[in-house]
Every structure is written in structure tokens, then in C-alpha cells.
Amino acid sequence: MVNIKCKKMKKRRTILALVVLVFFIGCANVKPYQRAYLNHSEMETGDDLLEGYETNAQNYREGASGGSGGKTGGGCGCN
Amino acid sequence: MVSLSGVCFAQTDSTDKVDANFIFNYYEQDGNHSAVTGGRGTQELQDIAGKLVVKVDMDSVNTLFTSLSINKYSSASTDRIDSRLSSASARDYHMELGIGFEKKKNDKLSTGGSFYGAVESDYVSLGLGYSLKRKDVKRGTYTLKIKGFYDSWILIYPEEIRREYFRMAPTDKRYSINFAQGYSWNVSKKMKAKLSLDLTWQHGMLATPFHRVYFLDTVAVGIEQLPENRLKIPVGLETNTYLSDLVILKSKVRLYADNFGVNAFTGNISPVLLVSKSMSLAPFYRYHVQSGSKYFNTFAKNVFNDSYYTSDYDLSGFSSNSFGVTLKYNPVYGVLGKNRMGWKNIGIRYSNYSRSDGLAANIIGLNCGFVW
Numbered sequence: 001m002v003n004i005k006c007k008k009m010k011k012r013r014t015i016l017a018l019v020v021l022v023f024f025i026g027c028a029n030v031k032p033y034q035r036a037y038l039n040h041s042e043m044e045t046g047d048d049l050l051e052g053y054e055t056n057a058q059n060y061r062e063g064a065s066g067g068s069g070g071k072t073g074g075g076c077g078c079n
Numbered sequence: 080m081v082s083l084s085g086v087c088f089a090q091t092d093s094t095d096k097v098d099a100n101f102i103f104n105y106y107e108q109d110g111n112h113s114a115v116t117g118g119r120g121t122q123e124l125q126d127i128a129g130k131l132v133v134k135v136d137m138d139s140v141n142t143l144f145t146s147l148s149i150n151k152y153s154s155a156s157t158d159r160i161d162s163r164l165s166s167a168s169a170r171d172y173h174m175e176l177g178i179g180f181e182k183k184k185n186d187k188l189s190t191g192g193s194f195y196g197a198v199e200s201d202y203v204s205l206g207l208g209y210s211l212k213r214k215d216v217k218r219g220t221y222t223l224k225i226k227g228f229y230d231s232w233i234l235i236y237p238e239e240i241r242r243e244y245f246r247m248a249p250t251d252k253r254y255s256i257n258f259a260q261g262y263s264w265n266v267s268k269k270m271k272a273k274l275s276l277d278l279t280w281q282h283g284m285l286a287t288p289f290h291r292v293y294f295l296d297t298v299a300v301g302i303e304q305l306p307e308n309r310l311k312i313p314v315g316l317e318t319n320t321y322l323s324d325l326v327i328l329k330s331k332v333r334l335y336a337d338n339f340g341v342n343a344f345t346g347n348i349s350p351v352l353l354v355s356k357s358m359s360l361a362p363f364y365r366y367h368v369q370s371g372s373k374y375f376n377t378f379a380k381n382v383f384n385d386s387y388y389t390s391d392y393d394l395s396g397f398s399s400n401s402f403g404v405t406l407k408y409n410p411v412y413g414v415l416g417k418n419r420m421g422w423k424n425i426g427i428r429y430s431n432y433s434r435s436d437g438l439a440a441n442i443i444g445l446n447c448g449f450v451w
Contacts, residue, residue: 028265037321042319042327042353043321046261046273049100049102049426049448053444054428061108061432062393063341063371063393064341065279066257066315
């Protein structure tokens, strides 16, 4: 019972740390003429076409899926 | 076994109407914990996949997209569903078709819908999707994708229990719904970030009917039994940073939890080397660690009277490492020069994957992009 409570506390602390990290990253209002670096094709977020297959393969071979693209549920004969 | 779903978009010039990508992948794996034989036995498998993704700008506000993929795979483990080996490893095909559209309501808002279908020898899947993208110049971009799937299985049981087993699968249907939210924003002039929060709920046939299970307390053979409801919650954070004029650093972190007891952490890092204006080289490394499902037990360690049990090592506790490299060539005047054939870019990717339980895999990918 104590172990389950400890595990739940650890999970909550980890999620809280992630949320705090996001806020510390910050946010900037970048004007269009200042986006030379941000507009580079390699700066796009998310999986590109070459990574999609590999992401799906990882989702099939691991119990975890989602949060970074790929099949997250349904549409496949997999867990 | 493995195929792509969903559609991705490549950047195009404003005058280009059709954007097409041909993607080829080869996958091979091997291990010694096949779920078909109760957590012990070969996991050798090869998969060859081809996919065509096409995006068509109908006008300034409407975009149509479609994708078609075909996989041919051979699997040594699925050849052991029957005790009599046929000949070479079992072969199967998987085909997928996706069709969708996106409409710009105004400068800030786009919405879309999609239809999806897939077929393999033992299941059929149909899906519908809705997407929303809201762009705020100052604050960032919010995206929401909702997908629902209806899967229908042909229940194939291991040969020895087809007529005598008392706990057959409760249903041959599976329903899934996925909410994928993303928020991306500019952290600075040289850094972008994206936060992802998904929620997936599945109901119905979540076990695989031909996965055998052996027990600690009886010689009887069973099949995998899993709850009929599963809730998955992954949270991800991605950052892309221009470290210098020659290097962009990409990193991802993901946390995952579900009601099967699987909790996971995944981290990726990739420094993209801008070799020239048209070529980039990106080595990468990925680390994944997960706790095993509370229903998992190794070979012959399950308890007969338990409600749920599995010996599928994909649901066990393990860590994995992946490393590899991606090479992309995207010259201004096309791969062949003077925009010949509309061949705009080419990319190649190799990845090696290894799990702590002994499963190892290699993946090679090739993408050719065209614009007309």
C-alpha cells in the first residue's frame, strides 16, 4: 500500500516537473523578418515522412505509443 | 505487420499544385520471445513497405490529400499458429488507404476530415478523423486531431485449442478513439518547441487470439486474455534549436502511462549537420524504458485462474536503444537539376533497434519527393 502511494507520488512529481520545464522554456514574439532560422525545413516539429514507419514499428514493439506521432490505437492488428 | 497511417505534408512553392512522396521501407527483426509460442521462440520477421502520399492544392483554401500503402511481410512466429509448419515463414499482406481534406476558414483557422481503411488477412479496419488547426502569430499554433477506428477481426486460434478451449475471445470487434493535441510555439529566434498531449481509449478485442499462454499450475495451453478497456495517456515535449549556422539540435521527451500498468519514458536526440544549403546529415539516438504490464508473465509463469494474462514481451518491462543516421538532399533546382521530372528531394534513413530482452531490428527507409 505504501509502495503504491510512493509510485503515484513519483508519477505526479514527474508530470509536474515536465509542466514546469515547459513553462521555463518560455515564449517569444518573433516577427516575420526575424524567422530566417525558424523557417528552415529542419526546424519543423513532428515526424517527417522518413521517420513515420520507424515510429509505428516502435509503437508495435513497445507497450507505449503516442505523444510523438505514429499509430496510437486502432487501425492495426496490434496491441 | 507494420505500415504507416496518416498523412504528412512537405513544404511546396505557392505555384505548386501537387506534392507527392514515394516512401519505401525495409524492416527485419529477430528475437527469442515470440508471443505466438507463449513467450519463447523465434521472432524473425521481414517487412517490405511501399507508400504513396499525395497532396493536392485545389485552390487557395482547399487541400485534398490521399495515401496508399502496401506491406508484404513474412513472419517465422505467425507460421507457428498451427503446429505443422507450412514451408517457409508465413506471409501476409497489409493494405491501407487514407483520404482527407483540409479547408482554411481564415488566416488563423483550418479544419479537415479524413477517412481511413485497412485490410489484412485477419482484420479489417475503418476509421474517421477530424482535425483543427488554430494559428496565432504571437502565441503559437494549436492542433487537435480526433480519430475513431472500428476494427473487426477474424479470430484465429492456435490449432491445438480450436475446439476445446473454454476461454475464447469475448468479441471480435475493437473500437478506438484518439485525441491528439499539440501546441507549438517559437521560444526564441532560433528555437521552436512543441507540447503534445494524447488520449486514447480502446474497447473490445485488445488481446491477440493466437498468442499462446502457458501456465505455472497446469499443463493446459491458453490464449492471451486482456481487459476489454484500455486508456493510454502520453505526453511529449519536442524542441528544435539552431545551435550554430551548421547545426540544428533536435530533442524529444515523452512520458507514457496506461491502465495496463505500462509506464514509460522515451528520449530522442539528433544533431542535424547542415553539410551544405541542400544537404543535411543527422545522426540520432533514442532511449526507451518501460515497466511491464501487470498482466505480463514470462513463459509458463502465468496463473490459470487469473482473469488476465499475457506472455507478449512487447508488454513486458525492458529498455531499448536505437541509433542511426538520416541523409537528406533537397537542392533548389531538384535532384536531377532544372527541376527535371519534378523530383524535388531525396532522403535515406537507417536505424538499428535493440531491446534488453534480446529483440533486435534494422530499418532502412527511402523517400523521394516530387512537386508538379
